[in-house]
Each structure stands twice: as structure tokens, then as C-alpha cells.
Amino acid sequence: MDCFYAQVEMILNPTLGDKPLGIQQKNIVVTCNYVAREQGVGKLSYVKDALKICPKLVLVSGEDLTKYREMSYKVTDYLLQFCPLVERLGFDENFIDVTNLVKDRQASNKTYDVKGHSYFEDKVPRMHCSCGCYERLAIGSHIASEMRAGLKESLGLTSCAGISHNKLLSKLVAGTHKPNQQTVLFPHQVDTLLLSLKSVQQIPGIGSSMSKRLAAMGIVSIQQLRTENLNSLQLEFGIQVATTIHNLSHGRDPSPVTQTGPPQSLSDEDSFIKCNSVEDARNRTREILRNLLQRLREDGRVPHTLRIAVRKFSKPKQWTRESRQCPFPDGVLQDSDSDKVIEKILDVAMNLFSKLVEISKPFHLTLISVCFTKLEDRSKKPSITTYFKKSTDGPAANQKIDILKTRSKKPSIDTYFKKPMQQHDPGKHSRTFEIKDIQKVNSFFQKTEENTMKKQKVNHSSSDNSSKISENRKLISELFSGQSISSKEQIVDNSILDLEYNSKKAILDDKEIKYVDTSKTSECPSSSKFENKDQVQHTARPTKMEDETNNSLDLESTPSDFNNDLPPNVDVSVFSQLPTSVQKELIENWKREKTKLQVKPRSKEVKKSIKEFFTTK
The missing domain is CATH 3.30.1490.100 (DNA polymerase, Y-family, little finger domain)
Incomplete structure (x- = not known):
């Protein structure tokens, strides 16, 4: 961009357009417009010296860079409308890779001549090279001209452009014709441009410190840098830096144009x-x-x-x-x-x-x-402390709540061994049964009733519970009596099955009964921990099916021994479905913990009330 800071001020205040204008920062004129330059004012000159040269110089403070920064991003945004490969270089320079745009225009088979200047030559004869570089650079000059015209029309800014086959050469040639002009550099003109530079420090990438080290080696000009032995450069700067500056001296720059994102x-x-x-x-x-x-x-x-x-x-x-x-x-x-x-x-x-x-x-x-x-988006990688702060109403707060709910849904491994809670909600827990399921349920209640009557002598409550089981069986039969036999799917509420669990638990509540063996007939989950009225007694449930246990768990123990190894809060039906290796490892861990804790058997004495611990003797 031509005298960028001065142009921004002239756009904001058009009356400054025909006056010598300088942008002042502290006691220095950092830049000035071309009217001031024609009168002898140079960039980076002291204010007092500039006023002596041009007493009519108008000085505008450039301490606040906000307006220049905003205009700079407007320029970049406009260039991005042409192609995505735009790389910012400071406030007033941009590299643009227009390779794809050139290829698209080549497909039209239209002939293009150079637009603007050609370096060191008024007219370059049309060259028919095998790579087609002349044609591509000529098309590039037309694209550059269109970009510059668009910037002038949309933002009111004039600019210069350099067109060549890499970033180094396009930057060097851009300032050849100023202001508001453009220059093309062809491959055969590269040596002429580079050898015209007065010192190695004029090559972008070679700064003050490196130029001093090169001068200590006797290298001041581009020609001396070209002819210097690469090994001596590597001893001084290392292989990578030595190779880079040696390539730059020959006009070789393989660095790509990378799209500039938000500033880091x-x-x-x-x-x-x-x-x-x-x-x-x-x-x-x-x-x-x-x-x-x-x-x-x-x-x-x-x-x-x-x-x-x-x-x-x-x-x-x-x-x-x-x-x-x-x-x-x-x-x-x-x-x-x-x-x-x-x-x-x-x-x-x-x-x-x-x-x-x-x-x-x-x-x-x-x-x-x-x-x-190290700027990052607010939504990226939130700190854990944000989840402990009071949230306000709004999408952000709801998002945090959703995250916490999602995380809380992740179950612990212990939950797979605990009994599922019985819930009585017909709308929530209804499921689909087929006809074979109806037969299985009827068989379940019949066998449960037979085993209960054979193995245990129960008090008057057992007859009531047995009648409940019979009623459950009748209820299911009545439920499906009105349905067609050919129907493959029927809806049965799980709350009916809950009645069986309650009936069995009621039988086991009598203090003289320790255990009712229904493992070989029951397929529904039930509690393995029973509580007497006078004492608390833990008994482990037997396996779901004896043959299933032998298939799923290869242990040298009887089913009753296997049950004794399980903690009282483990569901055997769930545990038996685990892989054998997992079952063995869990049992070994439980045995190890049991031995380590050395839990004493519970006393058969009646538990004391908690009030007794607070009474004074």
C-alpha cells in the first residue's frame, strides 16, 4: 500500500489530500504522503528536521494504531474475495498466490499481454518457453491490476504490486515503480534485479545482526554471498540458515503462501x-x-x-x-x-x-x-473451575448443564453387579412379549408355587402369598385371553412381574426361614439379601442355572461354594454372564479384600437402638 498511514488519514480527512502530510509518533515522522516527499521529507526523520525542510508540513498523531489496523484487515478481507491464499505481512503488505486463478484463465485460450511495467525493460519480447512462465506471469499482471482497481474503488486506497514466481522476488520488484503502479519480473531478469541491490541486508530475511556477521566474513554484496563457499557459511550459521541465505542470493524461495488466520x-x-x-x-x-x-x-x-x-x-x-x-x-x-x-x-x-x-x-x-x-477461543478447552461457578441463564449455562448431565450418565463398573431397582410405572417399563413368553411366564409361576409349597412350611401369610401367585398367573391369562392367538406380539406391563418378587419376599420375611431355593426355576432378578424382623442375615443366591454356571465359569467348586465367594450386593444372574477371565479376577479381588479386612461374623444378638449410644450410664 502506498504511504499507508498517510492514506488512511487522507481518507478520514479529505482536505489533507493536496497538502504535505506527516504521521508523527513521539518525535519522529514515521511516514508521509508523496506531496511531502516531493518537498524533501523522508520517512523516519526527526520532526524538527522535517519542519526545517518543509515548514508547511501538517503533522497528525499516529500513536493510536486502531484506525490503521482496522483498514489493514479491510484490505485483506477484500483480497480474500479473489482467492483464499492471502498472507498478511504487516499492516500494508500481502502475499497472494493466484496460481489457480491463472490456470482458470489459461483454459479460455485467450492471449494476454503484460499489464503494467516489466522490470528494466519497456517491452519484453514474447517468449515461448517449455514451462509457459511468460504466459502465466502475463495473466498474473491482469489479475493484480483488477485487485488494485477494486481496492481503489471500494476502500479509496492506491497500491503497488510486484508479480513474479515466488514471494522473495515479488516483494523485491514491487517497489520498482511507485506510487500506484505494478511491475512484472520474468525469470531471465532475476539476476539483474538481485545484483542491483546495494547490500545483502536488502534481501528480506537478512537483518542487521546477520549482515554484521556476514561483513565480518568479508561478505557485503550479493555477488560475494553467491560466490562464498557454502561450507564456510555452514560453519558460521549452521546448515539450515546457510542454505537458506545462499538460495535467497540466487532468487530461490520455496516458501509457500500460507493463509493468514486470526493473529496469534x-x-x-x-x-x-x-x-x-x-x-x-x-x-x-x-x-x-x-x-x-x-x-x-x-x-x-x-x-x-x-x-x-x-x-x-x-x-x-x-x-x-x-x-x-x-x-x-x-x-x-x-x-x-x-x-x-x-x-x-x-x-x-x-x-x-x-x-x-x-x-x-x-x-x-x-x-x-x-x-x-497464545489466544484461544473461549469455547475451547474450558477450565475445570468453570463448572464450579454460578451459571447464569442462557445458552452457555444450559450447555454446561448438558455437559454435566452427560458426564453423570457414565456408570461405574459396580453398577453392573447391583440389583436393578423395581419400579412401578406401566407407561415407562412396558415391553413386548410374544406367545412363547406368555407360556414361559405361566410356567414360571407354576414352578415357583410348587417349589415354595414343597420346600418350606410357612405360616398363614404363605397361603396368602401363594394365592397372590395364582392370581398373578390368572391375571396374565386374562390379559391375553382377549387377544388373537395368531398375534405375534403382545404388551405386558412389567409391574405384573414385580408382584412375583414381592410375593417371594413376603414368604422369606418369616424369621424361621433362611432361604428359598428358586434358582432353577426363576429367570427374573430378585434380591440376594434378606432381612428378618429380629435379625439381619445375609445369604448369597445360587446361580441362575447350574448348567449355565458350569459353562460360563470354569471353577473347581460347587454352585454353593461359588455363591459364598460373591459379596451380598452382587446379582448372580448378571455376574454369570460375564467372561470367565473377568469372573475369576473379580472373585480373587473379593477374596483378597475379605481376607484383608478380616470381617467378623455378625452377632446373633438383637441390635441395640441408636438411642442407647447416647444415654448416660
Whole structure:
């Protein structure tokens, strides 16, 4: 983009369009429009020097970058309408990979000439190469022209463009013709462009520090870097860096254009001539945090790391920059009071500051920077602490409740060995029976009644219970008497089967009865723990079927011995369906726990009332 900051100011205030304009940050003119440049004002010049050169220079403060940042994202969003491969480079530059757009236009078999300038040549003869690079770059120049025209029409911004076959060369050639122009660089022109550079530092990727190390090796120009032995570069910089800068010197840059997503960090800084007190540093950091917090709330994400950086002045034209970081304080952003949030973050920031600067001694700072980094969506990886906070009404709160309900539905392994609760709800627990199920139910009640009468002598309540069983059988017969025999499915309420369980339990409630053996006839789950009126007595149930037990559990013990190994709260019918290896392991664990605890048998004495423990003797 041409003099980007100045253009934004001229769009906001059109009266500045024909005046020399400079953007001031502290005591420096960071950029200026082309009217000011024609009068001799340069970028990054001191304000006093710029005013001497151009007394009519209009200065606008550029301390607040918000308006420039917003316009920058508008430019990127517009370019994304052409293709998805747009990579941001600062506020005013973007790399765009238009390969697919070029292929689509090649399919039309239309002839394209270069639009704009060609580097170092007014006219480039049409070249028929085997790879077709001339045609592709010519089509690319038309696409670049359309993008630039669209930016001017929609946003009012002028721009320059460089068109070539990689990122390095397109960036270098973009500034050849300015402002509001574009330049194409063909492969045969690469050497001419690179050798025209005055120093190696003009190659993107070779900064001040590396150029000094290269100069110490006697390498200043691009030609010297090209001819330098690769082994000597590798000894100085390592294999990867040496190979990279050697390729760059020849115009080779394989790095792809990667689509730029949301920024990974939000940062802001304040530069000044001198800061030498903790109170001054705290006030400056507070203002930085105020700006950052507003941007963070607009962004909508949550940072996980807080970083502080300072620039220390040591002697004229020498500075050192240091930084420290720590985890971002949890839960601080949930407070709706911005001032309180700022003060909480400020306390953490000043703690980092004290580690960077020895405040007990005099110090001289020229810059303070604050950065919120490792940004993530609020919905991603919630902290466990969020589930213990009071939830408010709304979708977010309902979502948390649903998550908790889902998690609570996960049963423990112990629940598979406990008795299912008997519930009397015809609407909820009705199920489908076939005709063979009716016969099985009738047979069940008949056998249960016979075994009960044969094995036990019961009191007057047993006759009542036996009559209940008979009534149950009759009730089921009456239930299906009105149905057609050919019907394959009938509805039977489970509450009828519950009557059998209650009848059997009533028989077993007599204090003289210890156990009623119905294992060989009963197929319905029933309790294995019975409670007398005068004493509590635990007896384990026998297996569901003797032959099923022998098939499912290969143990050298009788069914009664096997039952004695099970805890009283285990349902044998469920346990017998487990794999043999699981059954063995569970029984071994239960035996081990039983031996370890050394539980004494319960006394047959009558239990004392709990009131006796609180009475004084």
C-alpha cells in the first residue's frame, strides 16, 4: 500500500489530500504522503528536521494504531474475495498466490499481454518457453491490476504490486515503480534485479545482526554471498540458515503462501525518550493495557500468556531489549469492571517488570511493550473451575448443564453387579412379549408355587402369598385371553412381574426361614439379601442355572461354594454372564479384600437402638 498511514488519514480527512502530510509518533515522522516527499521529507526523520525542510508540513498523531489496523484487515478481507491464499505481512503488505486463478484463465485460450511495467525493460519480447512462465506471469499482471482497481474503488486506497514466481522476488520488484503502479519480473531478469541491490541486508530475511556477521566474513554484496563457499557459511550459521541465505542470493524461495488466520497475539508498546521510575513505568503500562483490553474484548478470544518487554538504554545509539512472560491470570477477564481487570493484570505485569529491571538501582528505559499471546477461543478447552461457578441463564449455562448431565450418565463398573431397582410405572417399563413368553411366564409361576409349597412350611401369610401367585398367573391369562392367538406380539406391563418378587419376599420375611431355593426355576432378578424382623442375615443366591454356571465359569467348586465367594450386593444372574477371565479376577479381588479386612461374623444378638449410644450410664 502506498504511504499507508498517510492514506488512511487522507481518507478520514479529505482536505489533507493536496497538502504535505506527516504521521508523527513521539518525535519522529514515521511516514508521509508523496506531496511531502516531493518537498524533501523522508520517512523516519526527526520532526524538527522535517519542519526545517518543509515548514508547511501538517503533522497528525499516529500513536493510536486502531484506525490503521482496522483498514489493514479491510484490505485483506477484500483480497480474500479473489482467492483464499492471502498472507498478511504487516499492516500494508500481502502475499497472494493466484496460481489457480491463472490456470482458470489459461483454459479460455485467450492471449494476454503484460499489464503494467516489466522490470528494466519497456517491452519484453514474447517468449515461448517449455514451462509457459511468460504466459502465466502475463495473466498474473491482469489479475493484480483488477485487485488494485477494486481496492481503489471500494476502500479509496492506491497500491503497488510486484508479480513474479515466488514471494522473495515479488516483494523485491514491487517497489520498482511507485506510487500506484505494478511491475512484472520474468525469470531471465532475476539476476539483474538481485545484483542491483546495494547490500545483502536488502534481501528480506537478512537483518542487521546477520549482515554484521556476514561483513565480518568479508561478505557485503550479493555477488560475494553467491560466490562464498557454502561450507564456510555452514560453519558460521549452521546448515539450515546457510542454505537458506545462499538460495535467497540466487532468487530461490520455496516458501509457500500460507493463509493468514486470526493473529496469534495482541500487542502494543510505548516508546519514549526516558523512563526512570517505577511509578512512571506503571502508569505507561496501565495505558497500554487499557488499549489491549479493548482489542481483546473485540477479538473475543482468551490469552494464555502475558509477555512484557523493555528496551534499556546503555549508551548513545546502543540499546538492549529483554522480555519475560508468565501465564495469564485465570478468571480475571470475567469481571465486567474494566478498571478492576486492568489493575489485576497490571499487578502481574509489574511483577514481571521487577524481574526485567533492577528497580533498586537507577535505570533508563526507552520502550515498554505488553503482549497477550497464545489466544484461544473461549469455547475451547474450558477450565475445570468453570463448572464450579454460578451459571447464569442462557445458552452457555444450559450447555454446561448438558455437559454435566452427560458426564453423570457414565456408570461405574459396580453398577453392573447391583440389583436393578423395581419400579412401578406401566407407561415407562412396558415391553413386548410374544406367545412363547406368555407360556414361559405361566410356567414360571407354576414352578415357583410348587417349589415354595414343597420346600418350606410357612405360616398363614404363605397361603396368602401363594394365592397372590395364582392370581398373578390368572391375571396374565386374562390379559391375553382377549387377544388373537395368531398375534405375534403382545404388551405386558412389567409391574405384573414385580408382584412375583414381592410375593417371594413376603414368604422369606418369616424369621424361621433362611432361604428359598428358586434358582432353577426363576429367570427374573430378585434380591440376594434378606432381612428378618429380629435379625439381619445375609445369604448369597445360587446361580441362575447350574448348567449355565458350569459353562460360563470354569471353577473347581460347587454352585454353593461359588455363591459364598460373591459379596451380598452382587446379582448372580448378571455376574454369570460375564467372561470367565473377568469372573475369576473379580472373585480373587473379593477374596483378597475379605481376607484383608478380616470381617467378623455378625452377632446373633438383637441390635441395640441408636438411642442407647447416647444415654448416660
